[in-house]
Amino acid sequence: MQEFLNVVTESIQDIKDHDKLEKFISFIEKAHRIFLVGIGRSGLVAKAFAMRLMHLGYTAFVIGETTTPRIEDGDLLIAISGSGETGYVVAIAKKAKEIGAKVVAITSAENSKLSKLSDFSIILRNRFGREVRDLAPMGTLFEVTALIFLDGTVAEIMERKDLREEDLAKRHAIENEVKVC
Amino acid sequence: MQEFLNVVTESIQDIKDHDKLEKFISFIEKAHRIFLVGIGRSGLVAKAFAMRLMHLGYTAFVIGETTTPRIEDGDLLIAISGSGETGYVVAIAKKAKEIGAKVVAITSAENSKLSKLSDFSIILRNRFGREVRDLAPMGTLFEVTALIFLDGTVAEIMERKDLREEDLAKRHAIENEVKVC
Amino acid sequence: MQEFLNVVTESIQDIKDHDKLEKFISFIEKAHRIFLVGIGRSGLVAKAFAMRLMHLGYTAFVIGETTTPRIEDGDLLIAISGSGETGYVVAIAKKAKEIGAKVVAITSAENSKLSKLSDFSIILRNRFGREVRDLAPMGTLFEVTALIFLDGTVAEIMERKDLREEDLAKRHAIENEVKVC
Amino acid sequence: MQEFLNVVTESIQDIKDHDKLEKFISFIEKAHRIFLVGIGRSGLVAKAFAMRLMHLGYTAFVIGETTTPRIEDGDLLIAISGSGETGYVVAIAKKAKEIGAKVVAITSAENSKLSKLSDFSIILRNRFGREVRDLAPMGTLFEVTALIFLDGTVAEIMERKDLREEDLAKRHAIENEVKVC
Numbered sequence: 001m002q003e004f005l006n007v008v009t010e011s012i013q014d015i016k017d018h019d020k021l022e023k024f025i026s027f028i029e030k031a032h033r034i035f036l037v038g039i040g041r042s043g044l045v046a047k048a049f050a051m052r053l054m055h056l057g058y059t060a061f062v063i064g065e066t067t068t069p070r071i072e073d074g075d076l077l078i079a080i081s082g083s084g085e086t087g088y089v090v091a092i093a094k095k096a097k098e099i100g101a102k103v104v105a106i107t108s109a110e111n112s113k114l115s116k117l118s119d120f121s122i123i124l125r126n127r128f129g130r131e132v133r134d135l136a137p138m139g140t141l142f143e144v145t146a147l148i149f150l151d152g153t154v155a156e157i158m159e160r161k162d163l164r165e166e167d168l169a170k171r172h173a174i175e176n177e178v179k180v181c
Numbered sequence: 182m183q184e185f186l187n188v189v190t191e192s193i194q195d196i197k198d199h200d201k202l203e204k205f206i207s208f209i210e211k212a213h214r215i216f217l218v219g220i221g222r223s224g225l226v227a228k229a230f231a232m233r234l235m236h237l238g239y240t241a242f243v244i245g246e247t248t249t250p251r252i253e254d255g256d257l258l259i260a261i262s263g264s265g266e267t268g269y270v271v272a273i274a275k276k277a278k279e280i281g282a283k284v285v286a287i288t289s290a291e292n293s294k295l296s297k298l299s300d301f302s303i304i305l306r307n308r309f310g311r312e313v314r315d316l317a318p319m320g321t322l323f324e325v326t327a328l329i330f331l332d333g334t335v336a337e338i339m340e341r342k343d344l345r346e347e348d349l350a351k352r353h354a355i356e357n358e359v360k361v362c
Numbered sequence: 363m364q365e366f367l368n369v370v371t372e373s374i375q376d377i378k379d380h381d382k383l384e385k386f387i388s389f390i391e392k393a394h395r396i397f398l399v400g401i402g403r404s405g406l407v408a409k410a411f412a413m414r415l416m417h418l419g420y421t422a423f424v425i426g427e428t429t430t431p432r433i434e435d436g437d438l439l440i441a442i443s444g445s446g447e448t449g450y451v452v453a454i455a456k457k458a459k460e461i462g463a464k465v466v467a468i469t470s471a472e473n474s475k476l477s478k479l480s481d482f483s484i485i486l487r488n489r490f491g492r493e494v495r496d497l498a499p500m501g502t503l504f505e506v507t508a509l510i511f512l513d514g515t516v517a518e519i520m521e522r523k524d525l526r527e528e529d530l531a532k533r534h535a536i537e538n539e540v541k542v543c
Numbered sequence: 544m545q546e547f548l549n550v551v552t553e554s555i556q557d558i559k560d561h562d563k564l565e566k567f568i569s570f571i572e573k574a575h576r577i578f579l580v581g582i583g584r585s586g587l588v589a590k591a592f593a594m595r596l597m598h599l600g601y602t603a604f605v606i607g608e609t610t611t612p613r614i615e616d617g618d619l620l621i622a623i624s625g626s627g628e629t630g631y632v633v634a635i636a637k638k639a640k641e642i643g644a645k646v647v648a649i650t651s652a653e654n655s656k657l658s659k660l661s662d663f664s665i666i667l668r669n670r671f672g673r674e675v676r677d678l679a680p681m682g683t684l685f686e687v688t689a690l691i692f693l694d695g696t697v698a699e700i701m702e703r704k705d706l707r708e709e710d711l712a713k714r715h716a717i718e719n720e721v722k723v724c
Binding site: 183196199 | 364366370371374377380401402406417448450498502506509510513514515516520525527530531534538
């Protein structure tokens with residue numbers, strides 16, 4: 001546990017590239033609608049960010065959910081894949097580009113298929129070696145730092161737009177308020 | 182198999198109450214946004230209809246999915262429960278009513294909690310006895326007839342609005358078109 | 363509505379190929395574990411059948427859900443796609459074959475990629491022409507008949523194993539029984 | 544962003560109660576099967592941990608997914624709720640207790656309904672005041688620290704069982720390996 005917490009803490013120190021954040025937020029701001037895609041635990045991070053985008057007042061959807069509309073020209077796809085090589089995610093990103101949507105990659109691999117076809121990439125590098133992967137297996141560090149980076153982006157948007165917690169809470173879905181005996 | 186098909190065929194004969202259909206469509210037409218809720222296989226029927234509502238051009242959401250917004254005054258909740266007593270579905274319907282949304286129940290139980298608190302109910306009666314439940318267990322007939330009734334409603338809306346299959350197909354989500362080697 | 367119900371009723375008449383059913387059930391019986399896959403509304407039909415397989419006592423999983431294990435040699439994949447050409451479903455079926463699992467296709471297209479790579483196919487033919495597609499768009503008839511065929515398979519398995527509704531109900535997930543005030 | 548990262552880093556310092564970890568792992572080890580439940584973003588954290596439990600070789604399920612079986616005596620429910628008052632989660636936990644399963648709460652609220660009815664609670668306290676909630680709204684800090692605590696638990700289990708990344712990777716679901724053109 002302690003060793004894992006140290007590794008996470010060090011990884012957090014690496015998330016601070018302000019130029020990148022500026023540009024990422026401008027992609028979000030300019031988009032007509034925002035779509036998220038990911039597979040496995042990266043897909044869960046995609047959903048966590050999509051939910052906050054909705055709370056912030058953006059129109060956001062997750063690829064694969066029931067009423068997600070067809071992506072269109074003017075929309076933004078945020079594609080999350082540590083390796084940047086996940087077949088399904090690359091295929092969705094390719095299709096979105098064909099249609100004319102913008103694509104932003106969240107990945108740890110600069111030269112991956114996903115990065116190459118994206119309009120812009122947030123690279124969350126993992127500077128740890130092989131031994132850390134028996135502590136944080138199968139992309140764990142990427143997933144945790146991606147969630148933290150994206151929640152930090154939410155903090156940044158709230159500050160810039162002068163939003164309070166209440167402004168988001170009023171969009172909280174009703175299943176959170178079901179009353180039981 | 183044959184016996185099950187006979188039972189389903191007979192059940193389909195019972196879905197034709199045109200007054201009900203008229204009123205159901207008018208609830209859909211008047212709604213600002215349409216929310217669907219159900220648990221288990223009734224939840225899958227809810228999703229199947231929600232997807233078609235999106236294809237038809239309505240703004241539709243499924244309760245519990247990632248970016249489903251908070252239901253509001255002016256919205257419609259379509260709640261699907263065979264027994265009309267499913268705790269979670271009743272709780273969501275109650276909350277939606279409190280907020281000022283309309284609620285339509287799709288159920289087989291006229292005097293259930295769900296029917297009583299709804300603005301309007303579609304009752305899909307099951308006129309078969311105990312023995313049919315070893316053939317079509319745990320609400321199977323309700324689920325199948327609910328899906329058919331709701332898809333029949335889609336057919337009716339398409340006819341009234343003079344929509345072609347192409348009009349719906351242009352809203353088909355992109356994950357259906359992923360290309361593989 | 364009425365016209366749609368007639369078309370569904372006629373389609374149900376076509377589901378009765380007993381040789382096919384025999385062989386389908388034997389694939390299910392011989393499998394170590396059963397995996398289901400589908401996209402869009404075919405994916406919802408896949409889930410509806412997977413849930414009943416669990417209720418019947420089989421070990422069943424849906425591809426893409428959180429704790430679905432890796433498919434292995436000895437497992438069965440049931441792949442549902444009307445066109446038999448859905449990229450993602452074909453890719454999953456191909457991968458399952460590589461690993462050594464059996465694949466059964468539920469499809470309306472005999473010569474599709476999915477049928478060709480499957481060990482066995484249930485073909486649910488759609489004998490209606492173009493005009494029916496403005497009534498039952500985008501695979502609606504396939505989805506409805508697939509659900510009915512699969513629920514008929516459940517009826518058949520219950521009869522052969524002499525199972526009562528109670529035998530399935532005891533495996534009913536607890537979220538159906540949540541109590542609310 | 545920077546301020547948010549500082550707050551997260553400080554929160555991580557608080558996750559180190561080794562007695563708690565010992566007992567948490569022993570609940571996991573003794574369980575026949577492990578069920579996870581949560582709503583909203585806590586539900587996503589529940590799924591992230593459930594997936595890793597499967598990778599580690601445990602039998603794990605998420606409440607509400609298609610083939611999740613009925614919870615039984617001898618099973619463990621891990622219930623995640625920051626406030627410990629989320630109606631649906633409390634109702635599921637209550638039902639699990641009635642059936643005879645053990646319940647472990649992951650929460651930030653020691654005296655909540657969820658904590659009180661659980662056999663054991665992991666309390667992830669949030670020692671920040673009101674102002675931090677405009678930076679990390681609606682339970683963000685709880686969700687992030689819960690994910691990190693649970694991933695740290697995975698690291699701990701791997702170390703104790705001498706597991707390598709490869710041991711988990713061999714259970715990686717096949718949708719991660721779909722090949723596209």
